[in-house]
Amino acid sequence: MKFLTVAASALLASSVSARSSLFGSSIEVAPFDEALKVPGDNPLQHCKDPKDDILDLESVDLSPNPPKPGKTLTITATGTLSQNVTKGATVHLQVKYGLITIVKQTADLCETVKNVDLKCPIEKGEMTLEKDVDLPKEIPPGKYHVIADVYTKDEDKVTCLTATVEFKRGGGSVVHQGLK
Numbered sequence: 001m002k003f004l005t006v007a008a009s010a011l012l013a014s015s016v017s018a019r020s021s022l023f024g025s026s027i028e029v030a031p032f033d034e035a036l037k038v039p040g041d042n043p044l045q046h047c048k049d050p051k052d053d054i055l056d057l058e059s060v061d062l063s064p065n066p067p068k069p070g071k072t073l074t075i076t077a078t079g080t081l082s083q084n085v086t087k088g089a090t091v092h093l094q095v096k097y098g099l100i101t102i103v104k105q106t107a108d109l110c111e112t113v114k115n116v117d118l119k120c121p122i123e124k125g126e127m128t129l130e131k132d133v134d135l136p137k138e139i140p141p142g143k144y145h146v147i148a149d150v151y152t153k154d155e156d157k158v159t160c161l162t163a164t165v166e167f168k169r170g171g172g173s174v175v176h177q178g179l180k
């Protein structure tokens with residue numbers, strides 16, 4: 001759900017921010033761990049064992065996976081929230097471009113989820129999300145690591161997700177489409 005917005009907006013934002021300020025890095029990107037992978041066709045994994053998370057993610061599908069610059073990214077996700085998520089929830093977002101941190105910010109979750117047509121309070125229980133996001137053509141090629149750490153206003157963990165997406169020069173779409 002929201003992390004997807006976050007991941008998508010992070011990728012969007014990164015094409016802009018790459019040209020502006022640089023921040024020191026702090027969160028390490030975990031190596032890929034099959035046990036932590038989010039089910040579905042996506043590059044996401046949990047930062048750590050999600051058993052105590054408020055959000056239980058059943059599946060996330062991205063199309064195309066991985067996302068491609070200049071293409072519409074379709075996101076479909078389902079999950080279950082064990083509590084209402086209300087105003088005051090936050091998203092700690094970090095985006096690295098290679099080894100360089102290009103985005104490091106804390107955002108209002110309720111503002112962020114408007115991008116995927118959700119609004120607060122997000123009621124507990126089963127939820128589904130479908131959203132098309134138009135990715136800009138001019139995302140600088142390279143490897144992007146995204147970390148989104150989401151907390152309620154009482155600082156309970158909702159979810160923490162990471163993804164690594166590599167954009168190839170020229171969109172990488174022609175070569176890769178035939179292989180996928």
Ligand SMILES: *[C@@H]1O[C@H](CO)[C@@H](O)[C@H](O)[C@H]1NC(C)=O
Pocket residue numbers: 084121123124
């Ligand atoms: C969750 O939100 C719904 C709708 O806003 C409300 O009716 C319900 O009482 C809330 N539950 C809790 C435990 O706060």
